[in-house]
Amino acid sequence: MSDSGAAAQQSAERAAARVARESYGRLVAFLAARTRDVAGAEDALGEAFAAALRMWPVDGVPDNPDAWLLTVARRRQTDAIRRRQTRTAGEVHVKLIADEIEDASQAPDAIPDRRLALMFACAHPAIERGMRAPLILQTILGMTAEDISAAFLIPPATMGQRLVRAKARIKDAGIPFAIPDPEDLPERLEAVLDAVYAAFTKGWSEIGDEVVPAMADEALWLGRLIVSLLPAEPEAKGMLALMLYAESRRAARRDATGAYVPLEQQDTSLWDDSSIRLAEALLREANRAGPTGRYQLEAAIQSAHTARRLAGQDNWRAIVALYDHLLARTHSPVVVLNRAVALAERDGPAAALLAVDILDGDRRMQSYQPYWAAIGHLRGRAGDKEGAIAALTAAIGLTADPAVRVYLHARIAALRDG
Amino acid sequence: MQYMLLIMGDEKLMNAATEVDDTGMSADYAAYNAALAKAGAIRGGERLRPTSATTSVRVRDKKAVVLDGPYTETQEQLGGFYIIDVPSLDEAIDWAKKCPAAQFGTIEVRPVWPTRRE
Incomplete structure (x- = not known):
């Protein structure tokens, strides 16, 4: 098979699997909500779902996926009950789920989500x-x-x-x-x-x-x-936008050698415009009444980064202001850290190092790789070569990602040469 | 579903409560009980005497061992309980939040394991 043929088949398989998951999730949710028995609902549909994952990519997706899954599940359930002659407490639940499947398969189009x-x-x-x-x-x-x-x-x-x-x-x-x-x-x-x-x-x-x-x-x-x-919840849109901003940069996060590339050095031509456009539209909708939550603020920060790169002009003032809002809302040490990195761009590395001072005694930060990487970055910019190398070395010891390790080693080498 | 709300707290504090009248009930509890009754949620509940009045009993090798005091010494003691009947855990948690002792102690919410056929 040619590469394009294989790719087409793979995409057809993924599409079939997606429909199967969609239908399975809807049916599990429906049965679980009726019986409060999540495990029972999964058991009842498990074999039918496995069969769908196996057969649909080959035979095609049936016209009514819900009805298909219910039919197979019903057959299995009836068999299971017939096999079990003893009356046990468990059987009551099996019977309960079987009855629900029976009812649902009478009107598979009326199953609520x-x-x-x-x-x-x-x-x-x-x-x-x-x-x-x-x-x-x-x-x-x-x-x-x-x-x-x-x-x-x-x-x-x-x-x-x-x-x-x-x-x-x-x-x-x-x-x-x-x-x-x-x-x-x-x-x-x-x-x-x-x-x-x-x-x-x-x-x-x-x-x-x-x-x-x-x-x-x-x-x-x-x-x-x-x-x-x-659809009326702005935070849901904010979170989806935040994920899409991150996703849009997936291809730009690694260079040709596989090393990690920080945001400010990424090749923006590798960013995925369609994800960015979708994220921007979601964020606009979410913020119609002003940002109301953490995810909208985080997405807004990502949007500002995107705008900065696309317009080529610096808006660190806006980014720091958004971090201020986020910090007031979350009091998270990670936000303190990220805000400081943005602050370094606005007010210089000395101000940023002062802002992260309060994290010094935070035990969670001691074993947080991005903390040491950021400290190393700030110290390096402030001219503290030895301090920077010590912090970057600490970061290397804390990362499990080879790409990040390569990047940090390169930073240390640059400090030594510079 | 039926839930038991177990009122856990430092009994020294519970016993020192000043607003307690002769029947051992504060105005806050009276109001709480009235709210539970009005909602049709209450199935039972009592205040318990302190652990100093507790006796523990266990049978080992066919011999009863009777000890004075609770099974374990803990920071928080069981001071009373309610049994309520509500549709789900969310309503049980709502009632636990409203229990006066939630302000200083802990309300443990335990589903009742049904053993009788209705």
Whole structure:
């Protein structure tokens, strides 16, 4: 097969898999919301989903994917119940799900989309923060524990156990499948967005593994889904815009040798204009009533960086001002750090080093690679060669990314020569 | 679903509460109980005597061991409980937030494991 033929086939496979995931997620959400049994819904649809992933790329996507999955799932469920003659507590649930599948397959076109409600359940404050993103990836997208564990750097068996426990918790604790009331919505939505953004950054910052760029794509897809299901929420648009700005620079982040390229040195011709345009449009819509949240501010900062590069003129004043707003809202040490780097461009490296002084005793920063890289950068600009080399060396010791390591070594070499 | 709200707090503070009347109920609790009743959510609940009045019992090798005091000494003691019936965890958390003891102690929200057929 020719390269273009293989590419076409690959893209057809991906399209078929996408439809299968879309349909699977909708059905899991529907069954789980009816029965509060996420694991049961996944079990009931698992074989049908696996069959769809296998068959649809070859045979084509059926006219009604939901009906196809339900038909296969129904057959499996009926068999399972017939096989099990003993009456056990578990059987009540199997029967419950089987009844729901039976009802749904009578009118597959009338199945409501409960995926948003399922995402709110997965990102409920009663669920451990670190498990919210993995839960959403598994229940909404049908990703396996193994694929998720690769991105989250947790052994697959451990990830599997934690997912099982989290789903049991949703059921046993009575976590609701519902869109929260307007007064709780901003906070609860933030938890959902944080989970999706966490998945995105897993796919963004780590490199080398096949599954990881796919994670960023899945997160983008979830971001679009949330925007389509909650079109009135500016923060959802803000987060999607933020992810798209980052995505637009994917090709420019590495040079020909594979070394990391910092934002200010990137070849802007490699930026993806269509992602930027989409991000700008989303941000404009989100900010119509003024920015209302963290993601809109972070996206606005990215927009300012983009404008700076495209227009070729410096707007550090605006970027620092946006960081000021973000800092007042989040009090995050990472924001203190990023603000200081922008401040160095406006007021010089001495002012920036003064601004990061408050992070000196922060233990989280001591083992945070970008902290030491930024300190090294600022000290270098302030003429403190030895201090800069010490900080950059600390950063090298903290990175797992070979591309970043190459870049940091080059910085040290430049300081030594200069 | 039924939930038990366990009122956990430093009992020295709970016992020192000044607004307590003869029946051991403060005005805040009276108001809270009235709200629970009005919402039709309450299934039961009591205030508990302090751990100094606690007796612990266990049977080992067919012999009962009776000890004075609680099972474990902890920073926070169980001071009382409610059993409520609400649609989901969100409503249970809302009621826990409104419980007067949430201001200084911790309200543990535990789903009741149904063992009787209704």
